[in-house]
Each structure stands twice: as structure tokens, then as C-alpha cells.
Amino acid sequence: MAGSLARASRKFWQTVSSIKTGVILLILVVIVSAAGTIILQRPVTEPDEMQRAYSPQMLQLLDALGLTDIFHAWWFVLLLVAVSFSIVAASIERFPNAWRYVARPYKSTDEIFRKALPNQVRLAVRDEAFAIAAAERAFRRMHLKPERVTSEHRTSLYAEKHRISEFAVYIVHASLLLIFLGGIVDAVWGWRGFISLTRGETSNQVQMRDGSTRVLPIAIRCEAAGQENYTDGSPKKWWSKLVVVDAGRDTLRKEIVVNDPLVYGGIRFYQSSYGMTGKVDKLVLNATSDKAGTQEISLNVDEVAQLDPDTTVKFAEFIPDYVVRDGQIYTRSTQVDNPAAHLIVESRKSGKSVNYWIPAIEGFEQNAASPYKFEPKDLKMAYFTGLQVSHEPGQWAVWAGVILMGLGLAIVFYLVHTRFWATVVHDANGTLQLWVGGAANKNKDVFEHKFRKLVEEIQSELKQQKETCIPEHEHEPSLAGVGNR
């Protein structure tokens, strides 16, 4: 029973760690993500656009299957988790093999290895100590650090470079997991919302995507905001001067622009839009009466101005784009295309109040009854600055992962683990030979040049030592098995 359980768990482990499982999972991710780009996704797509694109039954089906929000569906997250597990399992399965290169480097060669190694050469030598010394110098000249390995009856040389290359794949895999981890942290604890502020306004309420409101532990105040245009009128720059208010004190002040956010306590404020609120910042009027002459007043909505000791005027209502329909005044949009202002002129003594409309809208205005005539001089609209607010605690893991991955990939592709051996052996006839071998874990074609160069260096060193050296042709560096990972 226990045996079968062990067998089953081993089988399970083999399945999970196999490259086949990994590739099948990757194919699934590809198919599902491709579907997510073709099927319209909520909440990016507006509900009415969804309804226009799909029939009600279809939409219901897509919603029920979670296909309208694939990238946030539980099964998609599960898929990514499965990919992570597959990566971890595959790495664990293969890691011991790579670890062996580091923990127990193969330094002194044996007969079988010397026969099988593709890159090798045998040079005839007279004396073991001389040959090893010559090889050592040649190794050094090739910027290798040879290590003398002495076993009971022979001395040999071993040198290696870029051992880390064996680990590069694990670095890449670890970095991918780090990125996933950051993504999961952000998906669970991160959030994103929107604040819109007019000049001078302070707020700690963030509008979330789903319509709810999140209250921040700090408040943000907009001191000024604006837009700069290109000569053709298209926007060049949006900026906002923001102040962070923490526990009632102004703690940080920064002018932000698009691409340059304000960060405070892990919360980031991004300039994302700028526009008209459809609200009035200031309405400048000339008020004229027979008695008091003309005076200039400036009003905001709901503001009251004293015209003379008896008379006040209140800016009751502003309609940016008015239209009269069925005896009612509506606004068509928040664009100031067809503005109307509703003033109420009150006289304290008589207690009389008059509705004054600019322009005069028939059926609503009592302009003739007003003691004052009003003439609009200037209308300043209030602008809002749109701030994207986000909290992404996992992003540091993501960036760390990205950097690690760049490093890992650079090592994977461009650092080659090379190993070289040199030792003195006797051939079948009993003649003394210097056996030189080399191995690389990738880019084997480039390595062959390097190996040949090393052999040439050794040969010239041996010549200088007045050693006769005749390379044996049957053992020329073999070109067979040239391949590349």
C-alpha cells in the first residue's frame, strides 16, 4: 500500500516536473490570453459596448464562463499558479545535476572520459614535469587559472571559467517566480483608483474602478494645475502642484507631470488627465442700476454679493450647455457650449426675490423686474486635474525579478562554462603524451577555436622548452559532433 502510494507520488512528481507539462501549461496560457484579447473584456469595455457587440444570450454565457474578465478569473490565476509550480518542480528536478558541477568539479580525468571527450589533442612530450609546466604557462596566457591536481601517480591541470553559466537557467526561473509573486501581491493587496481635484481642493477619497470609494490615511491638496499646448492646440503637458496633508500637516509638496508621479507612503499619484469640470470658478459681471451706477462683481456658484445695503445677488445655478425642453431647463453636456447663469436678486426691505437669467430664457426670467441689470464680462471655468492613485506593494518584487531575469538571460546566452584539462599519459606503445581536453556547455563552435588556440599556445611553449612535439594527426581536434544548444 505504502509502496504504491510512493510510486503514485513519484509518478505525480515526474509528471509535474516534466518539460511536457510545462509546455502544455504554457500553450494553455497562450490560448487563454489570446482569447482574452479577442473577446471584449470588462471592466475596460463599457457595458453598453458589450451589449452592442454580443447578443444577450451570448453575453450571459461569456459572463457565466468568466470569459469577459479572463485575466482576473480565478481559473486564470490558478493556471498561472500551476505554471509556477511546474517551473519550481522542473528546477528542483534538474538542479542537482547542475549543482554537481560546482560541488564536485570533475578535475582529474579518467581513461573513459579521455576517450569520449570530443575536443582533445595528444602531444608527444619527453618529460612530465616540463610538459605540465609548459601547459600551465599556456593556460595562463589564455587567461585561465590552472589548478594542479595531484593524484597518487600523476599530476594534471584543471581550469574552468564562468561556472555560473550552469546556474543561469535557475536564475531566470527564479526571476520569473519573483515577477509572479509581485503580481500576486499586487493582485491581492494592491489597488487602483482615481481622484479628481479642482484648484485648492483637498480630498482623501479615491474613486475605485468598481464604483466604491476608498478613504486614504492621508489627504491630497491641489494648489494649482494646468495644461500647456503645442502651437497646433494639442496638449503638450499637464501639471499639478500637489501637497500631501498627513495628520493635518503639509508634509510633502511636489509638482507632478505625466510620467513623473508623486509617491508618499507607498501610495502613488499620477497625473492622468486634465479638463473642465463644467463648473464655474468665477463669473465676472457688471451690475448696473439707476441709483448706484455700474459696479463689477465676481461670483462663484452659491455665492452672494451685496450690491447695496438693501439688495443682494446670489449666483444660484450654472448650466454649461442649456436647452429648454418641455418647460424645463436641461444641460446637454458638461462642455461650456451654450452657458446660462441663474441669479437671484433679493431685496431685504421688501422681501422680494427676482429670478434673473443670463441670457434671458423666456418663461423663467423676470429680468425686467430686477432693480439691477447684469452684463457678463468674463466667465472663468474651473478645471480639474485627474489623478490616478495606486498602491502596488508587489512592484519591487517585479522590478527585482526583471533585473534578475535580464542578468540571467545574459548569462544563459552569452556566458559559456568552459573547462580544460591537461595531463600526461602513456599511450598504448608506452610513449609519453600530454593529453589536453576541453569542454563547453554551449556555443561549441566558438569554443573549438578557443581550444585550438590553447593547443597552439601549449605547442609553442613546448617548443621553447626544446621539447620535440609532434601532434598526432589521428588525434587532431575533432570537428565531429559540432552542435549548439
Added chain:
Amino acid sequence: MARTRVEQQPAATGTTLVVMVGLSVAFLLFMAFLNVVKSGNLLNESNLLYASLIFYAAAGSLYLGFGVTGVASYVRFASLATWAGLLANTGAVAHRWYEAGHPPFASIYEMLLSFVWTLAVLTLIAEKKYGVKVIGTVTMPVAIVGVVLMQLLRTDVHPLVPALQSTWLHVHVTLAMLAYAACALSFALAMMFLIQDQMKTETFLAATSLFTIAIYAGILTRFEKWGGLNVIGWNPEQKSEMFVAKGMRLFVVIPELGWLMLVVLVAVAAPFALYLAFRLKEDENFLAIANRAVFVSILLQALSLVFFLLRVRDGRYPSLDVDGLFPTSLQASPFILSGLVGGIFASLLYLLLLWRRQDLERMLPSSEDLDRITYKTIAIAFPLLTLMIAAGAYWANRTWGSYWSWDPKETWAAITWLVYAGYLHMRITRGWRGRRAAYFAILGFGVVMFTFFGVTYLLSGLHAYA
């Protein structure tokens, strides 16, 4: 066995010359219609671009000419023409950069400009450094399609909207262009590997036929309406697409063009049907007919291209949604146009292979070398892709406060990355070499092209700039 069956045509037969001349005429007509030679400063951007087009086209036809005549010195001249084209292209890039005040990466037009430049550079590197002499046979047509597309897309310098004013944008796009050009190169190398790997010529016939079928079937399913071709209306004053309502484009129907395309679809499908018949009946005669059918299909494809150009350029057409007649423009249908041009190039490349396979094989490096160089190009492309995605994510994070939004462009970039990751895993851990690796490289480039063009024109999203 495949070799013996190939019809080896005598060098430069009358028919091939006629095809070449006919195509050049069609091409020049096409360019004349586009008014590319504009008056004014001699060294302005459009003239430089036109010069690079001529040189690239010359390089492309010299590579093709080598294919037809087998004269090896053509390749040397082709390489010279590529240098000249690159020079003019560099001038155009510099001019654009100077005029716009930012590196040319802000719109799909500017990106194409950079892409073609990178492709030409990589072609020359592959030729000089790795000795892949005929790589231009594949990359030059791509460059030509790129330059032609550029002529259609908006060329006036647009100021950058606030979101695009970032150094990270330049980093992101430079990496993207380098990565995509490397992918294009790996695609060309993989194709050459398949030639060198004794892949049967008729397999290429089937692939070419399927590719063109996909193009015409795609165009017809997407745009065909009652025998006409339903294309987007174009407002010449505003230089923009016409809209019925917000987000709803105005489509106009060009009559009869749909039927013509349907005929072409049948013509391009015929070689594939004949290929299937050959496989079933094992009768070589079918293959001979299929090769003639490819020839006929090229003529018909060229015809449909010319008709499409003529009909789109003059005349106003009715719309199904709104009363009245509206003009359209080639600029409104870059997808159809690049499809038509791409189909012709693919079929021509097949003819080149059919007639000059032995010369090609003599000119190309060994299949082992090609396999290795393909891998090496992907080994360059993959880290670049990774960094491109990372730079894009970092930029998005600075701009929108979110490094990953599952926007279609982002998602497809990730898919591209996954496909190449799959290639690398299969190659490294499973030892995939040769054919399977080559197929994977070709698939990878297909995904790259979809990410670059398909997502921009077929799917909508945040990445609206390009």
C-alpha cells in the same frame, strides 16, 4: 527525388522577363499614384524614403534576378544596392528625428521607418559576418512592403501627447525594433534552413498556397459585402478615417471587387487542391499543373492589386449605413494592401525556389550552419524581447500607475515571449534541432507580425499610438 522533379527553366526565359517587367510596371504605376516624389527640397524625408525604396526594390529584384538567371555577381550588386538604400534610409531617419525633435518611434509610421532601417542593417550583418548571401531575398521584400506601407501612413510630424514624452518610450521602442528585426531575420534563416534541409519543393508550394489562401480568405471574410469590398471611408481634409458615430467606422462598398477577390481566392487555392490531388493520386502531372496554377495566380493577384489601387483611388462609393457617396483611400486599408502585396511576394519567392533551387542551395551556408545561426538570432531576439516588455512595463507604471494591464498589445507581446521561450526550452532541454526548430522560428515570427500589425488594426486598447 524532389530535385529531379523540379522544372529547371533555362536562364532568363521570355516569360520570366515578361513577369519581371510587368511587375515593375505595376509597381511604378502604384508609386506614381501615391505621388511620392514631391516637389520642394531635394533631400526631404519623402524623397530620401523614395530613394531607399528604389534601392531596396533594386536589391530585391537583383536577389530575385539572381534566382532567375543564377548569375552569382547579382548578389554582390544586390548587396551594394542594400547599402545605398540603407544610406538613404538613414538620411530619412535622421531627417525625421531632426524635424520631430524626438527619435522616430512615436507612431506606426515612425516605427516602420526604424524597423526597415534595422532590418537592412541586420541583413548586411548576416551577409557579411555570417555569409548568408541571399538573406536579402526574404528580408528585402519585407523592407519594400514596409516602405510602401509608410507611404500610405500619415507622415506629418505630430507633437507627442503627454503620455509619450518619456525616455522610456525610446528605450522601449528601440528594443522592440531590434527584437522584431532579429525575429524577422530568424524567420528568413529558418526558411533558408528548410530549403537547405531538402524540404520538398512541393511542400513549399502547399505552404505558399495556404498562406495566400489565408490572406484572401481573411480579406473576404472581413471585408466582403454582396460582391463588393467593404472598406473604411476616408476623409481627405482631415486625413482620418470616417466615423458614423463615436467608435463606429463608416464603411463604403466598392462594387465588384469582392467577386474579383473571390476569383483570386479560387486561383490561389488551386495549387493547394492540385497538391492534395498529387498526394492522393501520386501523379506528378498534378504537380506540373499546380506550378502553372501558381503562375496564373500571380497574374491574377497582380490584377486584383492594380484594380484595388485604381478603384480605391478614384471614385466615391455608397455606404450601407449612411446615404450618399464617400471617398476612400489606401491609407484607410493598410491591411488589405499589405495582404495583397505580401501574397504576391510569397508566390514570387516560391517561383524563385522552383526554378533556381540548386543555385540557391549552392549559395546558402550548410543546413547545420543555418540552424545554428537561426538559434543565435533568437538568442539575440529573446533577451531583447524581455527587455522590451520590461521597459514598456516600467514606462506604463510611470505613466498610468500600473505595470501590467492585460491590454491586447501587452498580452500579445507576452504571447510572443512565451512562444520563443517554448522554442528555447524545446531546443535546450529536448534537443530540438533542424526542421522542428525551424517551424517554431517561423511560428514565432508569425506571432511577432500579428503583435506588430494585427493587434494595432484588429484589436483595440491602450496601446493606441502604434
